[in-house]
Amino acid sequence: MLSIAWGPPMPPKSKTTTEKDTDPKADSGDDDDDDDEWSDSWLVTGCSDSSLRKWDVTTGRMIERMGTNKMRGERTLVWTVGVLGLV
Numbered sequence: 001m002l003s004i005a006w007g008p009p010m011p012p013k014s015k016t017t018t019e020k021d022t023d024p025k026a027d028s029g030d031d032d033d034d035d036d037e038w039s040d041s042w043l044v045t046g047c048s049d050s051s052l053r054k055w056d057v058t059t060g061r062m063i064e065r066m067g068t069n070k071m072r073g074e075r076t077l078v079w080t081v082g083v084l085g086l087v
Helices: 017-022 032-037
Strands: 003-006 042-046 051-056 062-067
Touching: none
Parallel strands: none
Antiparallel strands: 003 042, 042 051, 051 062
C-alpha cells in the first residue's frame, strides 16, 4: 500500500414515520446526538501493483479492485487516492 483514503461516512439510518411518532426524543429538536451515529463505510488504498482496492471497514475484506494501465511494461505506482462524497 502506498496511499489510503477513507470513504465518506454513512449517515445514520433514517427512522420511519411510526418510529418518529413513538420516539419521545424525535420531537425534542436535539440533533446533536445524530453526529455520533455516523460511521465510516469503506476505505480505498493505492498500491504498488498498479491497482486500487476498496475495503469494507466492518469486515476488513476487499470489496472491489481496479487496475491501472502500465507504462512501458512497468507498474504504475498509485501514490495518492481521494474519495468524493455521495450525492
